[in-house]
Amino acid sequence: MSNGENWQGDVLRDLRAQLDGSAWGPPPADGAQPAPAGPPQDRMPYDQAPPQDPAAQQYQPPQGRQPYPQQQPYPQQPQVTTQRTPESRPTVDGSLTALGRKPRGGEPFASRAAHAVWKNVSSSASREVAEITRIAESLQQPVTTGRQIAVTSIRGGAGKSTVAALLGTTYAHYRQDPVLFVEADTALGSLPIRLGTETLRWTASDLAEIVKPQMSLLDITGYLVQLQNNSWLLPGSQGQIGAMLDARGYQRVMVALRRYFGVTVVDCQTLPDEVARVALSAAQARVITTPATLDGIASTHAVLQWMRALPAHVIAGTVVVVTELTPHAGVDVEAAVRTLRATGTTVHVLPYDRHLAAGGVIRTDLLARATRSTATRLAADVFQLSQKRH
Template sequence: MPNGDNWQSDVLRDLRGASGPPSSVPPAPPTSPSAAQEPSAAQASGTERIPAPTQQPAPAPTPAPRQIPAPPRPRRPSAPDSRAVVDNVLSGTARRPQRGEPVGVRITRAVRRIVSSSAAREVAELTRTAEALQQPVTTGRQIAVTSIRGGAGKTTVAALLGTAYAHYRQDPVLLVEADPALGSLPLRLGAETLRWTTADLADIVEPQMSLLDVTGYLVQLPENAWLLPGSQGQIGAMLDTTAYERVMVALRRYFGVSVVDCETLPAEVARVALSASQARVLAAPATLDGVTSTYAVLQWMQGLPRHMIDGTVVVLSTMVARPGIDVAAAAEKLRSTGAGVHVLPYDRHLAAGGVLRTELLARPTRLAAARLAAEVFQLSQKRR
């Protein structure tokens, strides 16, 4: 049938669709709306190709949020020039340091230790003292040393404590000079030059700094100890409490023990240091007026919270070979207030001033300094 053959030819041609060549005769346009809406044979057979969807324009990219620049970090102060602790001319006037005891006294003591049983007791005591000084700490201990007046041996006591802790302990030890106007701690510890001070470091130290970063601004001392000077020796140098607190809080996590040589009472920084420290040392000369003024201060401290007087130790420094008071009786009177009391015996090496050399100290002085350091450290451990 011709009509059937023509219908099959149309279907086959539509099935080949796009693969076959286009027809040479274009289809006639529809003559009426009804004709336009009538489906073609290909549509009826379901073989008409679906045209590809029209591509929509890509959406415009969302602008990135505006980055707010971080505030600029404060500029660190420029490095100050180094300054010698002692002028070259003045250093030439110092005589050769002498030992704390004369030769005859040292020989007599050595003979007594050989012929008596005191040597064994002394060794046992030193062992107990060393064990007390080597106890671990969870947080850095801060020990403040002050006095009622100048010339009481405050800086000498601070230097003795710092060197004792550095000798017996494995963790770093810091000595801080918080007496910028009249302090002599760098001289006592043998520092040759000074650069960065406590006030300088208050603007520099940051939480992310390592111990190596921090010690780069300090004066290195023997046996794992460092010094932070209060000034470069300028007359009238000042240290405000804000700078002191900022430095001490920041440095506490780097050092196991920090010894602070404070101004004399009632200076403001000294009061802040005493209240913030875990133990306090009050240096006093073994004289009638020195003991009297120290006793008055201890009576005043009795009116403060109990831990203040319980964590305080008085050091009576014997300035001459024959003091003008009964030192034992004076020490007992001071103990009646609740404070601990230690007597630092007369030592020619300490009395001469200058650089403290522990190998030149008299044996009683070394033992007394070790006992003092152990008791103060134990007191600091009681207050967390």
């Protein structure tokens, strides 16, 4: 470079020298024709740098200026470890599927016929239609963030999975946004059976290792069990004893899935399981089921008394469902409801239903009229409570 004032021109001359034909490869052998100027058709490998022009190597930047940094090689991409793809398993063992009988209606034919006649001749039928319309409007309210509703119980056999299935099915019927069922009971959860799922594959524990923030709804639903009416199921296990879902995995899944679904109904383990306690504290509304028995009511009442010492929104956002598992309850249901309501909670009674009592897949067309009415009102009350906590 002859003049430090014209260093830009020197840089351009150096670049032109590197673009000369001799800079693209070794010189031709003796007797061979020289290669034409410019790069050949077949480019050299990325890891082979072109030889440097001697003129370019003599270039030194003027004082006060730093040389151009050398281009660093691309970092080696880490090896991507793929998640093990589990095999599909039947929800119920094939040797047991033949044990179920033909499902029955939730109420006798005579009761259904009497109610049909009553609707035609009673003046209160219009009031019933107006009430159903009001409830439907409350269930269809839009949400800004996904609502999570946790369903648990104090002991097993309280109708926890049944209530979770009824709630989620009601939301999926009335709402347009996606609804998710999550089975957080990895021991002996019956939610997939109640929802009519035939096979299970990916579980909540599997998805906890896969889910990423950049995933789309289409990516997520590929790992879920698709149900009817724009709803999906995330099983807790494949029906195997010993499957585990820890609190950290549950939190990771629920935080990631919250933005995809308008309403998520979680079927938790019984209290005081760790995942159940985490689910209750993170949910916008809580449902505790209890059988209509003396020990069930007493245990639930003790838990509600303990919850009164927690922040006020916990007890205010809790609904108790008293399930009548037999035609004749072992306690005075009306007195039990008054006792539980005295703790500051909302209480609903799920009446005895022959269809629900038989177990197996829940068919809404076979539910008793009182069961459908209770499930709809329960879903509306729980949804309203979930909207109050933002």
